[in-house]
Amino acid sequence: LPERIRRALAPAHAAIEQTPFAQALAAGRIGRAEYAETLSQLGHLHAALETALAGAAAVHPAVAALYEPARMARAAVDRNLEALGQPTATAPAAAIARLVGAIAGWSANEPWALLG
Numbered sequence: 001l002p003e004r005i006r007r008a009l010a011p012a013h014a015a016i017e018q019t020p021f022a023q024a025l026a027a028g029r030i031g032r033a034e035y036a037e038t039l040s041q042l043g044h045l046h047a048a049l050e051t052a053l054a055g056a057a058a059v060h061p062a063v064a065a066l067y068e069p070a071r072m073a074r075a076a077v078d079r080n081l082e083a084l085g086q087p088t089a090t091a092p093a094a095a096i097a098r099l100v101g102a103i104a105g106w107s108a109n110e111p112w113a114l115l116g
Contacts, residue, residue, distance in 0.1 A: 009116060036086035039077055044092040046074040048100040049114065056111035063111050 016022055021038070024030050030038075050072045057067035078088045092100060106113040 032084060033086075036081060036084045037090070039081055039084075040086065040088070040090040041093055041096045043074060043077040043081070043088065044096050045099060045103075046072070046077055048103040050074050052103050052107035052111075053114050056107055056114055060111050063115065066115055 017026075021030070025035070053063065053067050053072075054069070057064040081088045103114070
């Protein structure tokens with residue numbers, strides 16, 4: 001299943017790689033502060049998703065069968081921010097807050113949607 005998910009997400013990954021931010025990141029044109037802020041925002045998403053997945057896995061066998069706690073990334077995001085000397089707790093941007101809200105909705109109503 002993980003390979004099938006990777007194949008299904010490949011077009012989205014390719015699209016993301018074409019964004020100005022991703023291209024600037026790959027070219028080394030993103031400054032430390034902007035990179036840290038991006039990591040911080042990703043941390044909000046990972047925290048919401050990982051919390052929702054853990055809760056869903058506890059009550060939904062289909063989610064539990066695919067949930068791999070060792071693959072969760074929030075702790076790695078925090079370690080990276082710490083290595084950059086940046087705070088790990090910043091306010092989520094409006095778009096991130098909307099996504100966090102969507103994750104909460106999926107968790108409550110469609111927990112299988114958390115799997116991708």
